[in-house]
Amino acid sequence: MPRQLTLDLGHRPALGRDDYLVTPAxxxxxxxxxxxxxxxxxxxxxxxxxxxxxxxxxxxxxxxxxxxxxxxxxxxxxxxxxxxxxxxxxxxxxxxxxxxxxxxxxxxxxxxxxxxxxxxxxxxxxxxxxxxxxxxxxxxxxxxxxxxxxxIQPPDETLLTAVLVKLFADRQLVAPAGLIEWLVPRMDRDLGLARHLVAALDTETMAERRGLTRTLAGDLLAKLSAERDATDTPD
Incomplete structure (x- = not known):
């Protein structure tokens, strides 16, 4: 099946105090x-x-x-x-x-x-x-x-979970039951990586006309983590 053309129409992240979870981090x-x-x-x-x-x-x-x-x-x-x-x-x-x-x-x-x-x-x-x-x-x-x-200190598990929930909500993506809980222990404590992952999931599900699954999330997480590690590695 050909990939669907996707348009980056942007999204409005919620940036109020009530949308910010305070944790020890x-x-x-x-x-x-x-x-x-x-x-x-x-x-x-x-x-x-x-x-x-x-x-x-x-x-x-x-x-x-x-x-x-x-x-x-x-x-x-x-x-x-x-x-x-x-x-x-x-x-x-x-x-x-x-x-x-x-x-x-x-x-x-x-x-x-x-x-x-x-x-x-x-x-x-x-x-x-x-x-x-x-x-x-x-x-x-x-x-x-x-x-x-x-x-800002590296996020703890509670904050990383909350940020993923918020990122999915900001993009109006519905995460399957248990997906976020599955992702958190497999991710580095990196909110930038979390943002890139959810953005990639949004793009991929639209372009491929496929559902949001654990397999897709795991594949994209592995890809983004490898790309980041390659960028961070000195020549």
């Missing part, structure tokens, strides 16, 4: 984000690998603080001036991707100073600590390295 992060008044100089860096839930946590914080949202790679000095509102709040996502972009690095340094002058909370998200970003601007590098950090 992320309880300290949530507690830190709930107390911005306690942040040193009103600034915090949220660290976590791809797919760990940084966007979800930052979205909760932004909704509850009326924060303005900005992708770091598109940041400019002019935008920085508009973002740093007196007694306001700003989220800069993927701050590590500003490295090597002269205008974005200058703008982040400008935003850092403006937020201090205007008593504006500043939350940055990144996959890696600042020492690994490759920043060109020395003054920005020193300030980022001194920033307070809260880090």
């Amino acid at each position: 992320n309880a300290l992060v949530m507690a830190a984000l709930d107390m911005p008044d306690a942040w040193p100089q009103g600034r915090m860096l949220l660290l976590g690998p791809e797919g760990a839930g940084k966007t979800h946590l930052a979205s909760i914080w932004a909704a509850e603080t009326d924060a303005i949202w900005q992708e770091a790679s598109a940041l400019t000095p002019e935008k920085a001036d508009r973002l740093a509102v007196e007694n306001g709040a700003v989220v800069v996502e993927n701050a590590d991707l500003a490295a090597g972009l002269g205008a974005a690095e200058q703008a982040m340094f400008h935003l850092w100073n403006l937020c201090a002058a205007r008593s504006c909370w500043l939350l940055l998200t990144a996959r890696l600590p600042p020492r690994d970003w490759g920043l060109s601007l020395p003054d920005l590098r020193s300030r980022m390295s001194a920033m307070a950090v809260t880090r």
